[in-house]
Amino acid sequence: MITLPCVSADGKPTKSGISTLTAIKNGATTAKTVSEQTGQPMFKVRSGLRELVSAGLVMQTEDTYNLTEQEINEIKFKIGRTKHSSSNNKKT
Numbered sequence: 772m773i774t775l776p777c778v779s780a781d782g783k784p785t786k787s788g789i790s791t792l793t794a795i796k797n798g799a800t801t802a803k804t805v806s807e808q809t810g811q812p813m814f815k816v817r818s819g820l821r822e823l824v825s826a827g828l829v830m831q832t833e834d835t836y837n838l839t840e841q842e843i844n845e846i847k848f849k850i851g852r853t854k855h856s857s858s859n860n861k862k863t
Contacts, residue, residue: 777819778826787811791819792828792842800835 777788784792794808806816820836823829828842 777822778828782826784823784826784828787815787819788823788828791816791823792838795829795836795838800837802834802836805836 777785777791779785790809790811791805794805797808799805799808802813802816802820805811805820806813809816811819820829820831824831824836827839830837830839
């Protein structure tokens with residue numbers, strides 16, 4: 772069985788990493804709640820969280836995980852860019 776990493780070689784989150792980051796963004800703060808929200812087994816969630824912490828995308832305080840400022844700013848940038856693109860595509 773091959774376990775896919777949560778962070779690619781270029782430091783960007785993979786599909787599994789995005790799933791984990793999305794769960795954290797939506798309120799999952801422990802490995803257990805990330806596992807419940809993503810449907811991934813605990814061993815994959817734990818290893819993925821370690822990778823995301825090492826990549827600087829997630830902060831760990833004891834057994835609690837949160838997005839880092841870097842990741843929060845990236846999400847805000849993507850949301851802002853999407854809204855800007857959507858408003859440019861609307862016909863007036």
